[in-house]
Amino acid sequence: TTVHVTFKKLSAADIAKNKSNIGRPLSTLQAYVMDAHMNLQPIGVPGEMYIGGEGVARGYLNRDELTADRFVSNPYLPGDRLYRTGDLAKRLSNGELEYLGRIDEQVKVRGHRIELGEIQAALLQYPMIKEAAVITRADEQGQTAIYAYMVIKDQQAANISDIRTYLKNALPDFMLPARMIQIDSIPVTVNGKLDQKALPEPEKHAYT
Template sequence: MYSVFVRCRSKGYTSVPIGVPASNVQIYILNSYMQEVPIGVAGEMYISGDGVSRGYLNQPELTVEKFVANPFAPGERMYRTGDLARWLPDGNIEYLGRIDEQVKVRGHRIELGEVESALRSHESVKEATVIARKDEEGSAYLCAYFVANGNLGTAELRKRLSEMLPQYMIPSFFVQVEQMPLTPNGKLDRKALPSPEGNYDFGVANEAPRNELDKKWFPYGDKCSAANK
């Protein structure tokens, strides 16, 4: 049983979309208040229509959690996928990650997949992943890792992200790697990603610190940049 399909064409996508709803399926992308979000805005994907099952076998609690009433079609149910996605202008849906991959940084809940998608929108970025790390005081910060065609400066990436994301979603550090580390079964090995200390391109030596974390690391920016040249 499938709910979406996509025609494989080259349209300049930064990632392969998961497609458009099948004729007997309704897809909703909703915020935490069960309201539909605008095109291009991330939300949780819900599936309704003929393909929705009755629930999980012998798992009533999980069934209640995942199969919820459809507020847009009284009497019908929809499946809560737990997937983070957004509508594209051409009607396709782009998968951004899992809802449980959200992190909280300085009081803001952030969908890592949305930041990764913004990074991949840069024409020179081949791969990108973003993780949350903690400093010595236990404060969380975002660190972006990317594979690019040639050397790509942090300032350029920061500029691109600032045009697409709110300031609190822009990573504190950017690390360019030759390739992403993988586990034996071919999945991204986040634990093997290098620490940003001494491996990042600070890229903003002439810019003022944006937050408390930047203030703490700002004095070391020039030293690290010089050491990496």
């Protein structure tokens, strides 16, 4: 887009929450949170953020293929175009948006190209999970493996078996995390981004 899209005046309470509330779109723009089929997501359900309105650019200079992929027709406003941001977000009950990270950070695991944001989005749809982070790291054999870190609502003990059963119905087998680890909070940097180095190394025997 030409400049920026959303606005929120942050309070001390917002900052203390350690979450990226990015507010509402500017008056000349629209923000949609949609699934992979461009269906609008319900309140609280993560999806990709699409931007419409006067601030949407024409496209990428001399990159026709990328332009065709990112600038798409708006199914809700005929003749309008939307920009696919590649950002994962969810709409809050007050209409504001919470930024959750990128969905187009592809990794390659055992020959499969995987969007870690899709796994994170699936985890966040599980009712008991408050926050989640998904990364790759080397396992004991030196192979790239998927690790999922979860913060459970009200600090309850996570039933990993139930969560894994849920994920098996939501994701293909090659996207299932090799390890699922419950932690008290998701560590972030001073810029509010995931601090991967601060995520704890799971116990070697704690396969889940």
